[in-house]
Each structure stands twice: as C-alpha cells, then as structure tokens.
Amino acid sequence: MAKYIFVTGGVLSSLGKGITSASLATLLQHSGFKVTMVKIDPYINVDPGTMSPFEHGEVFVTEDGAETDLDIGNYERFLNKNLSKKNNFTTGQVYLSVIEKERRGDYLGKTVQIIPHITNEIKDRIKKAGEDVDIVVVELGGTVGDIEGLPFLEAVRQLKQEVGSENAMFVHVTLIPYIKAAGELKTKPTQHSVQELRRIGITPNMLVCRSEKPLPKSLKDKLADSCDIDRDAVIEATDADTVYRVPLNFLDQNALKPIAKKLDLGELHPDMSEWNYIVKKLVSPQKSVKIAFVGKYLKLKESYKSLIEALLISGAHLDMRVDIEWVDSEELEKLSDEEIKEIFDEVSGILVAGGFGERGVEGKLKAIKYARENKVPYLGICLGMQLAVIEFARNVLGLKYANSQEFEPDTSEPVVYLIDEFIDASGERQIRTHKSPLGGTMRLGGYECLIKKDTKLYEAYKTDKVIERHRHRYEVNGKYEKDLEKAGMIISGKSKEGLIEAVEIKDHPWFVAVQFHPEFTNKLKSPNKVIMSFVENAYKNR
CATH class of the missing domain: 3.40.50.880 (Class I glutamine amidotransferase (GATase) domain)
Incomplete structure (x- = not known):
C-alpha cells in the first residue's frame, strides 16, 4: 500500500506549497523510494488550457497530452521523471465526472451528494495516482478556509482513516510574518490556520514555516506547543537563492526524521551529492x-x-x-x-x-x-x-x-x-489530435520528431529520433x-507523418x-x- 503525504497551505497563497511538496518528494526519492506527486486545483475550470496566461501563468503539457498546472512542471524538474494527466486534477474534472456518472445511471437513482460521491471521486483519483509507488505527495491548492477547498480536505481526512494513520501524514505550509514596526515575528496567523485545520478534523504532523527571517528556537518551541506538533517537526523555510536549494535546506534541518517516524520508513540517508553539485553551478x-x-x-x-x-x-x-x-x-x-x-x-x-x-x-x-x-x-x-x-x-x-x-x-x-485532420490516402487518421472546448484542433503531448543528420538539431540531440511535447493548432x-x-x-x-x-x-x-x-x-x-x-x-x- 502506498503511503501519503498531504501538503496544505495556510494564511495566504503563494507560500511555496509546490516547491515544498517537490522538495520533500525529492528527498524521499533520493532515499530510495518510488515517489509520485499529485496537484489538486480547487478551481471549477476543467483544466487551465482555456485560461489566460495573465490569469494562470504557464500551462504545462504532459507527455500524454494533459494541460496542467505549472506545478506539474516543477514536479517533473525535481523528480527527473515524466508525469501524466492523473497527477493533476481540478474541481471541474471531479464534478464533471460525477455528473456524467449520474447521467449514465451509475449511482442507481440515489441522491448524489458532496459526501460520499464527490469525496469518493477525489479519493479514487488520488489512489489511482498512487498505484505502483511507495509514497504519494499530494499538494492541495488554495488556502485552508477557502470554501472551494472543503471537499478536498474532507476527502483526504477520510483517506487517512481508510489507509491508517501510519500510512498518512499532513504537512502544513504557513507564514510567520515579520512585523517591522514591532521588530517581531508573529505566530498567531499560523495558530489560527492550524486551528481551522483541526476544526475540519485534520491535525498537521509537520509545519513548514515561510519567513523572511530565521526562526529562533523559542519561537519554534512555541509553535510546537500551541499547534501540538513535535519540536523537530517545525521546519524553517526562508527565501532561497534558487528553488533547487530548498531540498538541501530541508535536509540540513533533518526534515526527513519526523516523516520517517510518522510513516515508519526507517532511517533515511538520501544521496544529494549530484543535486548539490548542480545547485552550486546554478548559484556560482x-x-x-x-x-x-x-x-x-x-x-x-x-x-x-x-x-x-x-x-x-x-x-x-x-x-x-x-x-x-x-x-x-x-x-x-x-x-x-x-x-x-x-x-x-x-x-x-x-x-x-x-x-x-x-x-x-x-x-x-x-x-x-x-x-x-x-x-x-x-x-x-x-x-x-x-x-x-x-x-x-x-x-x-x-x-x-x-x-x-x-x-x-x-x-x-x-x-x-x-489543419483539423491529418488523413492519408486510405482515409485513416494519422495523428492524435485534441478537440478543444473552444473549437479547433490542437496537437497536445508527446510526438516523435525524426531528425535529419548533419544538422544543428542532430548535433544537439545526437540521435535521429526524439519525443518532444506540442501545444499548438497551426x-x-x-x-x-x-x-x-x-x-x-x-x-x-x-514528424513521421511528414509535418515540419x-x-x-x-x-x-x-x-x-x-x-x-x-x-x-x-x-x-x-x-x-x-x-x-x-x-x-x-x-x-x-
């Protein structure tokens, strides 16, 4: 059975839940575990494919042609592996799936409700992503207290009960603001955020504290006491010179120790030497x-x-x-x-x-x-x-x-x-395309590119065939x-069909x-x- 780490966010957005999640997953991967990640987005859009770049930022495309949140790009870069459409889902996808099942009669005429139908759909998607891996790191988008996030929090609370407390833990990413006029770091926003989580029925097992300044031991102890968290599970996350430094910073604070203890993983010793070498080249x-x-x-x-x-x-x-x-x-x-x-x-x-x-x-x-x-x-x-x-x-x-x-x-x-369709002389479609909701056909996901020898492209790849990802109509x-x-x-x-x-x-x-x-x-x-x-x-x- 896979073990689950659920990463939630409190106080405000843009604290770095995605980088926190990817960093923890990277450390576990380098400890020898087979790890995957899931990003849950609480917006009602089915995916970000039709959203403006100004609204959402980059639309990241997976090998199998899913248009996903940009955090999936971070996950792939950190884990050095290709993810798929099952690694990112939205409120829109969940409700659409449940409504389609209801229309087909899958629920045998029962009243369809948030609990159990929506929460079951969420749990099924998380468990599907966790097939054939040791650990699944699940990032819940948004902030604790958001109305749209409540079904997801309820679903992961239920999932913890189903898999057993030894197979699930909660990491809460929160803000420790520095009030310049008072010259103090303040813990109250974090305390209230954790209280909100506990009211829902979730008790975090680890705090990752975003702050402009290092946290003194006395403040960490105060957070541990007030939030009912082990002292070694209060992890500091100050700004880093590159996001790829974050796993190393977590490792320096022995962040794997409380994870290993909670999930019964034994003693962990990740080999981050190659990672550390690349980070040094990035920075200097x-x-x-x-x-x-x-x-x-x-x-x-x-x-x-x-x-x-x-x-x-x-x-x-x-x-x-x-x-x-x-x-x-x-x-x-x-x-x-x-x-x-x-x-x-x-x-x-x-x-x-x-x-x-x-x-x-x-x-x-x-x-x-x-x-x-x-x-x-x-x-x-x-x-x-x-x-x-x-x-x-x-x-x-x-x-x-x-x-x-x-x-x-x-x-x-x-x-x-x-060109909407690519059809050969026999009338067979020759290329996988995706019909967007706005009309028009897109090439999405990975396709083979056959490379001509004695070209700059061949010099770069040093092979005559690569698979690269597309997202275009023309x-x-x-x-x-x-x-x-x-x-x-x-x-x-x-392409093998002759497209340039x-x-x-x-x-x-x-x-x-x-x-x-x-x-x-x-x-x-x-x-x-x-x-x-x-x-x-x-x-x-x-």
Missing part, C-alpha cells in the same frame, strides 16, 4: 551569457516558467550563468532598425517563445530578421518557428503576403495554416517546403526553430539538449 557559475527573451507576457513571467528554468538549468550544466534580457515584442514594433540594433547588440543569443494571437507578432518578426541577418544565434519555439518561416518567406523568398492563417485567415500565401504548410529549402532553409526535423517539426538556416552559425516545446522535457538533472545547445552557441558567439 564560472561564465556568463546574455540571452534576449522576446515575448509578450513579460508582466507575468510565470507564463514562461518552464522556459526560464530550462535556460537557467542549461547554463548550470555548462557552468554558466544565463542573464535574461527581457524584450517586449509589442515595444519592438514601435522601434526603428537602429533602436532595435541597440537592444540586440548587447546580447549573444535571441529566443522567440511560443504564444497565441496576433498581438506582438510584428515585433517578433523584427527580432527574427535581426538574428538571421546579423548571424546571432537564434532559437524559435512553436510560434517562434512559424514566424521564422514567415519572415524567411517574406524577406528571402519574396512572398510579400506570406502569413499565418491564425492572423489572416484569407491570406493568399498561407505559409502557416490550420502547422507550417508543406506546400512551401521545396521553395524554402531551395532558398537556404533546412527542414531538419519532421524543425527548421534551420544554412549559412548561419546557429539558427534553429522547433514546432514543439523543448522546455517541457527539461529536468534539473537532464536539461533539454536543444536548449542547452542554444545557450552554448550563444556563449561561443559572445
């Missing part, structure tokens, strides 16, 4: 390189969470600090060529990230043109590849009206076009493939654009190879 590298990151969601950089982490992690593996120069693509549209030159003269590489919609597109095209003409290493991702093809078609092929049907549905030169039009290649653009990657997955420019030190999202397969211990190759070549170009 020998070299540095500056990359221009061209995007339109720069006011909320969480929209590019995985890509930012991929750049920093790639740099660490190269013993290099990656300094990101944020460039707003909408601002670029207003600038002259001379002003654009001033911006990009200061950087060694240019990255154009993915995105949806026409806003900021002309600015991204200007950045791509600069990278191509001035031989600056370039990496285009998803929309960044489609725009690289459009820019090349307009300015090298001379197709003045080259465009994407996303921006101009009736364009006379649909270099990038919308494809580069194969009708223009021969003309593009004749003019000097290399088609360096294709990657392009390069022949007479350029390093210009690679890919239709997939390489940042989604990036992990702390195994950085994505094409992103690392981009950073390395940007450094060579400095």
Whole structure:
C-alpha cells in the first residue's frame, strides 16, 4: 500500500506549497523510494488550457497530452521523471465526472451528494495516482478556509482513516510574518490556520514555516506547543537563492526524521551529492551569457516558467550563468532598425517563445530578421518557428503576403495554416489530435520528431529520433517546403507523418526553430539538449 503525504497551505497563497511538496518528494526519492506527486486545483475550470496566461501563468503539457498546472512542471524538474494527466486534477474534472456518472445511471437513482460521491471521486483519483509507488505527495491548492477547498480536505481526512494513520501524514505550509514596526515575528496567523485545520478534523504532523527571517528556537518551541506538533517537526523555510536549494535546506534541518517516524520508513540517508553539485553551478557559475527573451507576457513571467528554468538549468550544466534580457515584442514594433540594433547588440543569443494571437507578432518578426541577418544565434519555439518561416518567406523568398492563417485567415500565401485532420490516402487518421472546448484542433503531448543528420538539431540531440511535447493548432504548410529549402532553409526535423517539426538556416552559425516545446522535457538533472545547445552557441558567439 502506498503511503501519503498531504501538503496544505495556510494564511495566504503563494507560500511555496509546490516547491515544498517537490522538495520533500525529492528527498524521499533520493532515499530510495518510488515517489509520485499529485496537484489538486480547487478551481471549477476543467483544466487551465482555456485560461489566460495573465490569469494562470504557464500551462504545462504532459507527455500524454494533459494541460496542467505549472506545478506539474516543477514536479517533473525535481523528480527527473515524466508525469501524466492523473497527477493533476481540478474541481471541474471531479464534478464533471460525477455528473456524467449520474447521467449514465451509475449511482442507481440515489441522491448524489458532496459526501460520499464527490469525496469518493477525489479519493479514487488520488489512489489511482498512487498505484505502483511507495509514497504519494499530494499538494492541495488554495488556502485552508477557502470554501472551494472543503471537499478536498474532507476527502483526504477520510483517506487517512481508510489507509491508517501510519500510512498518512499532513504537512502544513504557513507564514510567520515579520512585523517591522514591532521588530517581531508573529505566530498567531499560523495558530489560527492550524486551528481551522483541526476544526475540519485534520491535525498537521509537520509545519513548514515561510519567513523572511530565521526562526529562533523559542519561537519554534512555541509553535510546537500551541499547534501540538513535535519540536523537530517545525521546519524553517526562508527565501532561497534558487528553488533547487530548498531540498538541501530541508535536509540540513533533518526534515526527513519526523516523516520517517510518522510513516515508519526507517532511517533515511538520501544521496544529494549530484543535486548539490548542480545547485552550486546554478548559484556560482564560472561564465556568463546574455540571452534576449522576446515575448509578450513579460508582466507575468510565470507564463514562461518552464522556459526560464530550462535556460537557467542549461547554463548550470555548462557552468554558466544565463542573464535574461527581457524584450517586449509589442515595444519592438514601435522601434526603428537602429533602436532595435541597440537592444540586440548587447546580447549573444535571441529566443522567440511560443504564444497565441496576433498581438506582438510584428515585433517578433523584427527580432527574427535581426538574428538571421546579423548571424546571432537564434532559437524559435512553436510560434517562434512559424514566424521564422514567415519572415524567411517574406524577406528571402519574396512572398510579400506570406502569413499565418491564425492572423489572416484569407491570406493568399498561407505559409502557416490550420489543419483539423491529418488523413492519408486510405482515409485513416494519422495523428492524435485534441478537440478543444473552444473549437479547433490542437496537437497536445508527446510526438516523435525524426531528425535529419548533419544538422544543428542532430548535433544537439545526437540521435535521429526524439519525443518532444506540442501545444499548438497551426502547422507550417508543406506546400512551401521545396521553395524554402531551395532558398537556404533546412527542414531538419519532421514528424513521421511528414509535418515540419524543425527548421534551420544554412549559412548561419546557429539558427534553429522547433514546432514543439523543448522546455517541457527539461529536468534539473537532464536539461533539454536543444536548449542547452542554444545557450552554448550563444556563449561561443559572445
């Protein structure tokens, strides 16, 4: 039977429940256990796929095509493993499933209620995620006291009763605010938060205390006494120079001891030597390189969470600090060529990230043109590849009206076009697609990319086949493939169905654009190879 660690949050949101959960899971994994993680989101949306980046931040895509919370990206980077749709679920998914069962008659005409039907659905999903593993770390989104979180708290309380107290524990992440005027750290918010949990029927076994300042022993003792928690189970979580330092900080405080005691795991000795080495390279590298990151969601950089982490992690593996120069693509549209030159003269590489919609597109095209003409290493991702093809078609092929049907549905030169189904001569569908609730078809999840030898992409991956993750509706039009290649653009990657997955420019030190999202397969211990190759070549170009 799997053992469960439930991580709740109190006082306010954004305390770092996800990083806390991932850090504890990492320490247990490095202690030899088979560990998985689950994120429960209390919003009624079925998934974040239709939510604005300004509302939710990044939508992380799993190998099996689930659009999930960005915490799943953190989990994958920490655990160095691929997760799936069963590792993230929402209130919307739970209620939708229960209603569908009711409509089918699965409940045999009974009155459908929060208890037991909704709570049973929640428990079933958690237990399904815990099949074939030793330990499941479950993060409950939101804050204790939120109305929408109550069914989840009730469900995990019941689950603890079902599996036995020796197989379940609760970790509560809370805030210890520092009141500057009084010059004191205050414990009352935490005491009230724990009281609220206990009123629901849950007694936390460990406190993880977020604070701006170190907690004195007397304050920890006070928390232990007032919250009925063992003294060694009050763990301090001050701000770290990198989130990957947090497991090491927990280890320094012997945070595994109360977990091992509660779950009867024996004495634990995680080997974190490799992890510690990478963290040191993240924090104190020998070299540095500056990359221009061209995007339109720069006011909320969480929209590019995985890509930012991929750049920093790639740099660490190269013993290099990656300094990101944020460039707003909408601002670029207003600038002259001379002003654009001033911006990009200061950087060694240019990255154009993915995105949806026409806003900021002309600015991204200007950045791509600069990278191509001035031989600056370039990496285009998803929309960044489609725009690289459009820019090349307009300015090298001379197709003045080259465009994407996303921006101009009736364009006379649909270099990038919308295609709902991929059908071969026999009439069989050849590719897995996902019909979104808003209409339109998306390629979601992992697909094979067949890589052409003697290309920059092959040099990066050192193999002729990779699986990378997609999230897009539009494809580069194969009708223009021969003309593009004749003019000097290399088609360096294709899907097995023949869709264009990657392009390069022949007479350029390093210009690679890919239709997939390489940042989604990036992990702390195994950085994505094409992103690392981009950073390395940007450094060579400095």
